[in-house]
Amino acid sequence: MTTFSDLQLNPKVQKAITEAGYETPTPIQEGAIPPALEGRDVLGIAQTGTGKTASFTLPMITMLARGRARARMPRSLVLCPTRELAAQVAENFDVYAKHVKLAKALLIGGVSFKEQEAAIDKGVDVLIATPGRLLDHFERGKLILNDVKVMVVDEADRMLDMGFIPDIERIFGLVPFTRQTLFFSATMAPEIERITNTFLSNPAKIEVARQSTTSDTIEQRLIEFKPTRRDMAAKQKRDMLRAAITAEGEAFNNAIIFCNRKVDVDIVAKSLKKHGLNAEPIHGDLDQSHRMRTLDGFRDGSITLLVASDVAARGLDIPNVSHVINYDVPSHAEDYVHRIGRTGRAGKTGVAITLSVPSDEKYLGAIEKLIENPIPRADAPMEVTDNRRPRDEAPSAEKPRRNRRGRGKPDEAQKAEDAPTLTEEPKVEAKSDDRPRRERGGRGGRGGGRNHDRGPRIVGMGEHMPDFIALSFDERRGGPARDFLEETDEVETPEAPEVEAEAGQEEKPKRRRTRKPKVEEAPSEEPKADAQEAETETPAEEEKPKRRRKKKVEEPAADEVAEPAPEEAEKPKRKRAPRKKKVEAEAEPESPPEPSTSEE
Numbered sequence: 025m026t027t028f029s030d031l032q033l034n035p036k037v038q039k040a041i042t043e044a045g046y047e048t049p050t051p052i053q054e055g056a057i058p059p060a061l062e063g064r065d066v067l068g069i070a071q072t073g074t075g076k077t078a079s080f081t082l083p084m085i086t087m088l089a090r091g092r093a094r095a096r097m098p099r100s101l102v103l104c105p106t107r108e109l110a111a112q113v114a115e116n117f118d119v120y121a122k123h124v125k126l127a128k129a130l131l132i133g134g135v136s137f138k139e140q141e142a143a144i145d146k147g148v149d150v151l152i153a154t155p156g157r158l159l160d161h162f163e164r165g166k167l168i169l170n171d172v173k174v175m176v177v178d179e180a181d182r183m184l185d186m187g188f189i190p191d192i193e194r195i196f197g198l199v200p201f202t203r204q205t206l207f208f209s210a211t212m213a214p215e216i217e218r219i220t221n222t223f224l225s226n227p228a229k230i231e232v233a234r235q236s237t238t239s240d241t242i243e244q245r246l247i248e249f250k251p252t253r254r255d256m257a258a259k260q261k262r263d264m265l266r267a268a269i270t271a272e273g274e275a276f277n278n279a280i281i282f283c284n285r286k287v288d289v290d291i292v293a294k295s296l297k298k299h300g301l302n303a304e305p306i307h308g309d310l311d312q313s314h315r316m317r318t319l320d321g322f323r324d325g326s327i328t329l330l331v332a333s334d335v336a337a338r339g340l341d342i343p344n345v346s347h348v349i350n351y352d353v354p355s356h357a358e359d360y361v362h363r364i365g366r367t368g369r370a371g372k373t374g375v376a377i378t379l380s381v382p383s384d385e386k387y388l389g390a391i392e393k394l395i396e397n398p399i400p401r402a403d404a405p406m407e408v409t410d411n412r413r414p415r416d417e418a419p420s421a422e423k424p425r426r427n428r429r430g431r432g433k434p435d436e437a438q439k440a441e442d443a444p445t446l447t448e449e450p451k452v453e454a455k456s457d458d459r460p461r462r463e464r465g466g467r468g469g470r471g472g473g474r475n476h477d478r479g480p481r482i483v484g485m486g487e488h489m490p491d492f493i494a495l496s497f498d499e500r501r502g503g504p505a506r507d508f509l510e511e512t513d514e515v516e517t518p519e520a521p522e523v524e525a526e527a528g529q530e531e532k533p534k535r536r537r538t539r540k541p542k543v544e545e546a547p548s549e550e551p552k553a554d555a556q557e558a559e560t561e562t563p564a565e566e567e568k569p570k571r572r573r574k575k576k577v578e579e580p581a582a583d584e585v586a587e588p589a590p591e592e593a594e595k596p597k598r599k600r601a602p603r604k605k606k607v608e609a610e611a612e613p614e615s616p617p618e619p620s621t622s623e624e
């Protein structure tokens with residue numbers, strides 16, 4: 025068995041490794057360190073969690089221990105796709121180079137240029153950077169890359185995903201032709217293959233684990249459930265998430281919860297917080313210092329639940345994560361492997377729980393094909409029920425109008441509140457029916473159709489009675505006649521969002537004609553400028569602006585609305601700017617429906 029002492033590392037590096045508690049090199053270290061120390065190019069096909077960071081930092085420190093850097097001329101360069109990864113690599117250098125005198129600088133976006141320039145000016149041995157920021161410095165004339173002797177490209181496949189390959193190619197052209205290249209990627213996509221063929225010279229190729237491999241130390245579970253109603257789906261999923269966390273009991277220490285979309289990262293984190301859980305979001309729209317604080321909090325245990333998007337959490341080495349929860353089934357199968365790889369690291373055990381609804385079937389299939397195993401099914405930790413009357417019984421249980429006093433109450437209380445009580449507010453219940461008109465049996469506004477839903481049958485009047493007699497006054501609003509009202513100038517309520525509305529928030533965010541779809545929720549594909557801005561989001565059908573009929577369901581969730589700033593911007597706005605704004609500003613949470621605001 026190879027030991028670290030067989031690897032010809034600098035004794036000071038060796039000492040740091042021992043102090044870090046490493047006993048034997050991992051396979052990627054065993055394979056990559058010797059050729060790297062010989063000065064050869066290395067192509068490492070390894071995913072994060074395999075110890076690949078040390079496989080390039082240890083030989084680099086050994087090689088750089090001799091010699092000194094000149095001002096503005098770094099001696100080595102490490103390129104990482106995201107700021108977090110770059111910061112993590114920098115931390116690794118600190119650990120492994122603690123007995124060696126080396127200067128390093130971290131060039132990442134979201135941090136002032138000034139400080140970074142000052143560090144470069146002093147002369148650095150190791151420059152760790154995201155491609156965008158590195159090129160910014162270069163273009164400012166503050167950086168000279170002619171003295172780079174070793175260049176590392178880390179997580180090249182992610183660079184490709186994020187559109188950084190042109191930047192990488194450009195940087196390859198700026199460093200000396202004679203440099204040594206250490207290149208790491210979890211996969212070998214054709215584009216990556218092309219880059220390595222172009223820029224690496226006879227590399228030692230070390231492949232340690234296929235990217236489809238999931239660690240044996242991770243216990244995987246799939247919780248499948250079917251939301252009772254489309255407009256309840258998101259709320260029920262959040263309920264399921266909390267139930268899954270609670271069900272873990274003692275085994276639960278902390279978790280990274282992955283969502284496919286940034287907007288859901290925020291919503292889920294807020295919802296968890298609302299229910300008394302210690303959760304924080306992390307995604308590319310949050311500023312760098314905020315993200316660093318959040319990560320530090322998660323690492324030191326002051327934050328228990330990190331709700332994350334793929335890019336923000338990609339490759340992060342956070343030890344002791346007991347659970348990974350896929351709030352959404354990832355739409356890219358490889359992301360499943362990367363996500364669950366955040367737990368069960370370095371020989372520790374971990375649990376990966378995935379929530380799935382019927383529409384995820386296709387993605388699940390792709391994941392199971394990739395990992396060549398079915399994900400073991402687990403019982404759902406709660407029963408999914410619709411707390412409301414089925415539509416057949418009541419024309420609509422959709423919008424029991426209530427005040428906002430229940431906001432922020434604990435889950436059970438919240439759930440109890442969720443159950444509408446017809447006796448409380450019968451008018452509202454009768455008023456709204458979210459079914460498509462044809463399902464309601466309506467044929468225009470007259471209610472003459474035979475199959476419309478009229479509620480309980482009136483006993484004692486015989487089959488011969490004319491239809492209209494069976495219509496109650498309420499049905500003028502909830503029954504077929506409602507169609508007519510909806511098409512014309514049905515009064516809109518300015519009322520605060522209901523707890524039930526929580527469910528519909530992401531599903532049908534907007535409806536009013538005057539409101540634009542939220543720009544930030546739009547699927548963003550591979551932006552370029554910076555890793556964090558380049559967060560890829562999964563396009564979601566539900567994001568499409570909807571027609572206006574289900575107005576109240578689309579209001580933001582009570583728990584979200586109760587929150588301050590960011591989501592405030594997402595509240596549906598009133599349409600007629602000046603007058604409406606005034607009404608809104610004046611409206612108390614419990615205010616009655618706005619008297620005369622009609623749908624435009």
Ligand code: AMP
Pocket residue numbers: 045046047048049050053071072073074075076077078339341343369370
């Ligand atoms: P990485 O793949 O570089 O993200 O590393 C994953 C984790 O493995 C990090 O927490 C490292 O500190 C740890 N690690 C790296 N090399 C070793 C080793 N030889 N023995 C034990 N742990 C290691």
